[in-house]
Amino acid sequence: MAITLTDEVVRNAVDTAALTRRLRGLRRKGQMRALLLIAPLMFFLLAIFVLPIGMLLTRSVDNSEVALTLPNTVNALASWDGATVPDEAIYAAFAADLKASPREDVAEVAKRLNYYETGMRSMLLKTARTVRNAEASYKDAFIAIDEQWGTPRYWRILKQAMPELTDFYLLAALDMSRNEAGAIAAVAPENAVHVDVLLRTFAVSASVTLLCLLLGYPLAALIARSQGAVANTLLILVLLPFWTSLLVRTSAWVVLLQSRGVVNSALAWLGLIDPSQPLELIYNRIGVLVAMTHILLPFMVLPIYSVMKSIPPVYLRAASSLGAPPLSAFWRIYLPMSMPGVSAGGLLVFILALGYYITPALVGGPRDQMVSYYIAYYSNQVTNWGMAAALSAILLVAVLILYAVYNRIVGIDRLRIG
Amino acid sequence: MNERFIAFEGVRKSYDGKSYVVRGLDLNVARGEFLTLLGPSGSGKTTTLMMLAGFEAPTHGTITLDGNRIDSVPPHRRNIGVVFQNYALFPHMTVGENVAFPLKMRRLGKAETTERARRALDMVRMASFDTRRPNQLSGGQQQRIALARALVFEPQLVLMDEPLGALDKQLREHMQLEIKHLHGRLGINVVYVTHDQSEALTMSDRVGVFNDGTLQQIASPHALYEAPANPFVATFIGENNAISGEVVELAGQNCRIRTADGSVIAALAGDGLKQGARTTLVLRPERITLSPPPGSPNRFTAKIEELIYHGDHLRLRVKACGCDDVRVKVPAAQAQSFQASGTDIAIGWAPEDCRALALA
Ligand SMILES: Nc1ncnc2c1ncn2[C@@H]1O[C@H](COP(=O)(O)OP(=O)(O)OP(=O)(O)O)[C@@H](O)[C@H]1O
Ligand SMILES: [Mg+2]
Numbered sequence: 174m175a176i177t178l179t180d181e182v183v184r185n186a187v188d189t190a191a192l193t194r195r196l197r198g199l200r201r202k203g204q205m206r207a208l209l210l211i212a213p214l215m216f217f218l219l220a221i222f223v224l225p226i227g228m229l230l231t232r233s234v235d236n237s238e239v240a241l242t243l244p245n246t247v248n249a250l251a252s253w254d255g256a257t258v259p260d261e262a263i264y265a266a267f268a269a270d271l272k273a274s275p276r277e278d279v280a281e282v283a284k285r286l287n288y289y290e291t292g293m294r295s296m297l298l299k300t301a302r303t304v305r306n307a308e309a310s311y312k313d314a315f316i317a318i319d320e321q322w323g324t325p326r327y328w329r330i331l332k333q334a335m336p337e338l339t340d341f342y343l344l345a346a347l348d349m350s351r352n353e354a355g356a357i358a359a360v361a362p363e364n365a366v367h368v369d370v371l372l373r374t375f376a377v378s379a380s381v382t383l384l385c386l387l388l389g390y391p392l393a394a395l396i397a398r399s400q401g402a403v404a405n406t407l408l409i410l411v412l413l414p415f416w417t418s419l420l421v422r423t424s425a426w427v428v429l430l431q432s433r434g435v436v437n438s439a440l441a442w443l444g445l446i447d448p449s450q451p452l453e454l455i456y457n458r459i460g461v462l463v464a465m466t467h468i469l470l471p472f473m474v475l476p477i478y479s480v481m482k483s484i485p486p487v488y489l490r491a492a493s494s495l496g497a498p499p500l501s502a503f504w505r506i507y508l509p510m511s512m513p514g515v516s517a518g519g520l521l522v523f524i525l526a527l528g529y530y531i532t533p534a535l536v537g538g539p540r541d542q543m544v545s546y547y548i549a550y551y552s553n554q555v556t557n558w559g560m561a562a563a564l565s566a567i568l569l570v571a572v573l574i575l576y577a578v579y580n581r582i583v584g585i586d587r588l589r590i591g
Numbered sequence: 592m593n594e595r596f597i598a599f600e601g602v603r604k605s606y607d608g609k610s611y612v613v614r615g616l617d618l619n620v621a622r623g624e625f626l627t628l629l630g631p632s633g634s635g636k637t638t639t640l641m642m643l644a645g646f647e648a649p650t651h652g653t654i655t656l657d658g659n660r661i662d663s664v665p666p667h668r669r670n671i672g673v674v675f676q677n678y679a680l681f682p683h684m685t686v687g688e689n690v691a692f693p694l695k696m697r698r699l700g701k702a703e704t705t706e707r708a709r710r711a712l713d714m715v716r717m718a719s720f721d722t723r724r725p726n727q728l729s730g731g732q733q734q735r736i737a738l739a740r741a742l743v744f745e746p747q748l749v750l751m752d753e754p755l756g757a758l759d760k761q762l763r764e765h766m767q768l769e770i771k772h773l774h775g776r777l778g779i780n781v782v783y784v785t786h787d788q789s790e791a792l793t794m795s796d797r798v799g800v801f802n803d804g805t806l807q808q809i810a811s812p813h814a815l816y817e818a819p820a821n822p823f824v825a826t827f828i829g830e831n832n833a834i835s836g837e838v839v840e841l842a843g844q845n846c847r848i849r850t851a852d853g854s855v856i857a858a859l860a861g862d863g864l865k866q867g868a869r870t871t872l873v874l875r876p877e878r879i880t881l882s883p884p885p886g887s888p889n890r891f892t893a894k895i896e897e898l899i900y901h902g903d904h905l906r907l908r909v910k911a912c913g914c915d916d917v918r919v920k921v922p923a924a925q926a927q928s929f930q931a932s933g934t935d936i937a938i939g940w941a942p943e944d945c946r947a948l949a950l951a
Contacts, residue, residue, distance in 0.1 A: 490646050491679035493667040496696035496744065502667075505692075509683045 232562035342563035480514030602652035630801030672741030687721035851913030883939035
């Protein structure tokens with residue numbers, strides 16, 4: 174009897190394993206077929222999204238200019254101990270590199286070295302110009318151009334700038350750098366800007382998200398409760414901002430909020446403020462928050478509305494039949510049930526706000542610029558792709574961490590966009 | 592016993608201000624009664640229930656509960672348990688939290704809340720499910736949780752709006768019995784809405800039949816079936832043959848009706864029947880017997896039009912008394928004797944089994 178039972182159990186166990194395998198196989202087949210269908214989209218995304226962004230991000234650690242322009246110097250310095258004055262071979266290798274390289278490449282290297290030490294740029298350009306006509310001994314020629322070439326200092330900087338990968342930009346984006354000993358340390362407070370900017374970016378985005386939620390939730394509830402034509406009209410009004418360009422909407426806020434703008438004039442006319450001392454509503458944090466909240470509000474309202482729309486009114490009736498007064502019914506039933514929309518809207522608005530550029534640039538003051546402004550500054554104005562890429566990378570990582578935390582707390586499967 | 596535990600007086604309800612969906616409802620329900628509202632779709636059953644629960648306000652008339660008018664009492668203070676058609680279990684709470692919700696709203700202590708929620712779940716035999724979410728339950732299980740939730744705060748009155756509509760036949764019959772037993776055990780009032788007549792007949796103390804916003808008849812299942820007040824009720828409850836004719840003789844409880852082909856049928860007279868008036872005779876298919884002995888009352892010749900096999904019984908559609916659609920229900924055991932349509936047979940029924948109703 175006992176033996177039969179065991180046999181039975183074993184046979185069942187084997188069958189279960191085979192069945193599981195078979196099911197998994199079937200499911201995989203289905204998934205492959207689905208993948209085939211979205212293959213064109215995948216390639217499109219890969220080509221226009223993943224690749225360029227990936228390439229941009231590699232710029233944040235890329236440091237190949239020096240190694241490419243000065244290959245001999247790199248070789249020669251590899252065995253240098255970093256403490257003593259280099260010997261003639263190293264000077265000769267450096268001179269040969271400078272002679273062989275086109276001017277633009279040397280200029281790139283010079284710019285790169287200037288990040289480590291101000292003044293290196295003009296010094297290296299001058300050295301390159303002069304060394305083109307120099308003969309051995311190169312050591313003397315270099316020292317004749319600049320005394321400092323006779324000390325290990327410049328050579329150490331050169332060596333530090335040499336590896337193909339660098340954490341220089343990433344550290345700089347966090348207001349840190351390596352000192353001469355190679356240890357990571359915070360930069361001097363007067364040079365520290367990036368952490369401030371990152372924190373400000375998160376603070377502004379969080380405030381905008383909160384404002385959008387406070388304004389958007391009741392609005393979404395109102396639309397979800399209205400019927401037919403009224404609901405449609407309200408929805409169109411919510412979407413109305415999308416009909417005009419972002420730039421126009423932002424400029425409209427300038428007209429409204431400036432010191433002789435509509436708002437100040439109206440307040441002065443009502444006698445609420447002194448006309449000679451208008452409220453400062455623009456080119457500061459207030460302006461940024463007002464304009465960004467206005468622009469991002471639809472992204473909060475729509476997901477919440479779509480979730481609310483799918484909550485049957487019978488749940489509220491059930492709650493009140495069970496003895497819940499209206500406020501409790503809202504708090505314990507309606508709010509939790511609309512939460513997936515709130516999280517979706519919140520996440521959407523927050524992430525969109527993180528990347529905002531035009532609006533803070535137009536209606537904010539110098540202390541309200543967000544990280545995108547600096548990314549644009551580094552990539553457009555000073556062509557420092559490394560810094561632009563590093564700031565982007567840090568922003569991306571911050572968002573991913575946030576997303577992971579969010580997923581942990583709320584659960585991404587509870588999110589409903591529409 | 593308080594005969595007027597629930598009382599509707601002249602209650603009317605209009606949603607759009609143009610037409611009434613409930614017109615002039617007068618209804619008394621005794622304490623502890625199981626009342627079922629039965630009627631076709633759109634007849635105003637849910638509306639009536641919702642007025643009682645407080646989700647809709649009557650346009651005219653008053654509703655009293657245990658002697659007190661409840662028009663101005665908001666739903667959350669009426670203390671009426673409601674089981675909704677699709678259960679309306681809160682999806683973001685576990686089964687246990689759902690059942691504890693009404694107790695929490697009543698600010699009961701933690702220990703008592705837990706204890707009473709557990710007892711309520713025990714009652715519907717779902718205690719082991721209290722940490723599950725509603726979407727992890729089958730329809731019948733959800734139904735039981737909804738029931739537990741509506742009963743846990745011990746309301747005197749529970750309203751149920753087609754609670755079994757979504758279940759399959761077997762589960763439905765099982766749940767009907769369970770609800771019936773719970774009602775018997777707890778001694779509460781139940782107002783139950785359905786459009787399934789067999790459900791109404793098996794479960795209720797009394798059944799109210801609605802049509803088009805009016806209460807057609809309210810009576811015990813037996814009275815409803817045996818003595819329908821009008822042709823609508825007769826047709827709506829169970830199967831029915833409607834034979835029209837004219838009253839040729841009226842003597843107290845009894846009357847004689849002449850049909851279109853001149854046959855004269857002896858029948859019971861319904862309320863308000865008048866000599867010489869047109870009338871509809873109602874006659875249940877299962878009360879018609881085949882080949883009654885010659886000389887018995889109401890014996891007629893009928894021509895078989897159609898035979899339909901139903902397993903345990905056989906249905907015949909025959910032409911008799913000037914009506915070409917008279918249905919006869921024959922137990923399978925008696926069915927061997929005839930095979931073909933087109934044959935003539937004799938049918939008959941007792942005068943007490945058919946009733947002549949006054950036309951409105
Ligand atoms: N909220 C509402 N607004 C307008 N008309 C309504 C509303 N609710 C119900 N009605 C109308 O009132 C009438 C009665 O509806 P009710 O829901 O009471 O019917 P019912 O008897 O419960 O029907 P069913 O068996 O289909 O549930 C119907 O004609 C319906 O269209
Ligand atoms: Mg209904």
